[in-house]
Amino acid sequence: MNKNKKPQPREWKKIALTWKDMLPPSRPSLGDIRVYDSFAKQEIKKGKPFKVLILGATPELRDLLSRYCLLGYDLKVFLLDINPEMIRAMDSLVVIKGKREKKIIGDWLKTPFNNDFFNLVVGDEVMINIKKEERTDLLKEVSRILKPDGAFILRASYVNPRARKFTVKKSLAKYAEMYFQNKLSLTQIMNYLFEEFWELSYFRNKKNLISLKFLENDFKKELVSPGSTKWLLKRFLENSKALFNQYWSWEPKTEQLKRFKKYFKVEQYEAADDYFYSHILSIYYLKSKK
């Protein structure tokens, strides 16, 4: 979460509880994991023993790494998250319980690890949790703890310029229709509505932030205007209570790439294609420049 507005433990508990109902884009898809796998494999097959750090506690990444362990690779996996509630909640979503995971509570910006400690660092949508002014510090810290031939693999979203034209009304109408036509489940719709509102919210403030809070007036207007999508909005607002007052940070693709290049060489990047908006959520394979 954005550090200006770090949620209190009680709020985290609520967010952690909603995580099981989150789908891509909020969580990595099977296609995303395939891309992570194709990049990580190139590193993991290089050496042993191999130390990996997950920024966060992403269940899908933990399962991916546990699969390498089952295949006989000698991996030592560390998790680093500031929030014990989130780690506990993510533990319950992991499929393959990794016996060799070391869970650490701590800040990504000030990690407790020595220089050159890890062969690989992975993270899913970690950049949005760090405010713009501190994003370069995060990259510097990851570079510090990576070995000189190490890699950082992360899914990182960037501003969708087309979202400037989104409206709450149009998104509700589009997804209500998809629901009536049985094209998407209600859970999928909740996730896609969240994504579209998030993307639109970037254009409603000057601080490079994204938050449902910036659309409060749009939601109020929609709730009193005539139309047949109020049921969907009410359901969305009820479902999103825990996320309503949270702020994340965003930047355009070119700025993000420039930032990566300060500490890393961009080896490859690729986006999955198995969910809406995957094109703004590339997975980057960055090699240390040390």
Ligand SMILES: C[S@@+](CC[C@H](N)C(=O)[O-])C[C@H]1O[C@@H](n2cnc3c(N)ncnc32)[C@H](O)[C@@H]1O
């Ligand atoms: C929305 S959540 C989950 C996102 C992530 N994809 C995952 O699955 O772990 C973001 C996670 O990042 C953690 N987090 C945010 N900022 C952090 C920081 N500066 N240091 C450590 N953990 C942080 C939160 O505690 C939370 O578990």
